Amino acid sequence: MPLVPAVTELVVAQLMYxxxxxxxxxxxxxxxxxxxxxxxxxxxxxxxxxxxxxDAMMRMKTEIHTLCIGAAAGHACLVLAAGKKGKRYMFPHAKDSIMPAMIQQPRIPSYGMMQASDVVIRAKEVVHNRNTLVRLLARHTGNPPEKIDKVMRGPFYMDSLKAKEFGVIDKILWRGQEKYMADMLSPEEWDKVAGVRRPDIM
Known part of the structure; x- marks a missing residue:
């Protein structure tokens, strides 16, 4: 889903939990x-x-691994890039017909008729958000801010190979890398390690 308040609240709550x-x-x-x-x-x-x-990701002591399984556009691309270095992944064909990772300029929803002063305030907000996004993407991709600023002048689409080259991800999960995924604990094992008891065995 797009990043709307309900999604953000759920994701942040899950990370904290x-x-x-x-x-x-x-x-x-x-x-x-x-x-x-x-x-x-x-x-x-x-x-x-x-x-x-x-911000929730950055305050956590827990190591965060990110994996793009579909699309990662705009701020979702920032979330993908903000995972732990060496642990940021993407499926090779995450989404048919369009590139899975995209960097784009921030936008704000239209609010219909606004006073001129309100338009100026919102324009300043967009510029501030854009500058912040440029700075954060530069930090996590290793690219200079000038390069991020340049590619953000229009939608910048990346397939998995270009995303790796650009520094958004570290590895593409090609066939043969199943071992990494196989090493992950099963849901039941995660529950056991975490001390969670399933309702059907309580």
Whole structure:
């Protein structure tokens, strides 16, 4: 889903809960989101939604692994890039017909007729959000801010190979890398490690 308030609240709550359950075990974030906009680019959420998830990730002591399984556009691309270095992944063909990771400029929803002063305030907000997004993407991709700023002048689409080259991810989960996924604990084993008892055996 796009990053709307209901999604943000759920993701942040889950991150906090997982850290509380066991801060020594990694948290896996599976991403399939168009960010704060729909597929057609129409804004549906405020940029603060993406920043809220990012801030929650950064405050956690838990190691965070990210995996793009569909799309990662806009702020969802930031979430993907913000995973632990070396633990950021993408499926090779995450989404048919369009590139799975995309960097784009922040936008805000239309609020109809507004006073001129309100338009100026919102324009300043968009510029501030854009500059913040540039700075954070530069930090996590290793690219200079000038390069991020340049590619954000229009939608910048990346397939898995380009995303790896650009520094958004570290590895593509090709065939043969199933061993990494196989090493992950099963849901039952996770529950056992975390001390959670299933309702049917209580």
């Amino acid at each position: 997982l850290e509380w359950m066991n801060s020594k075990e990694p948290v896996y974030i599976y991403i399939n989101s168009t960010g704060t906009a729909r597929d057609d680019g129409e804004p549906v959420g405020m940029e603060s939604e993406g920043f809220a998830i990012y």
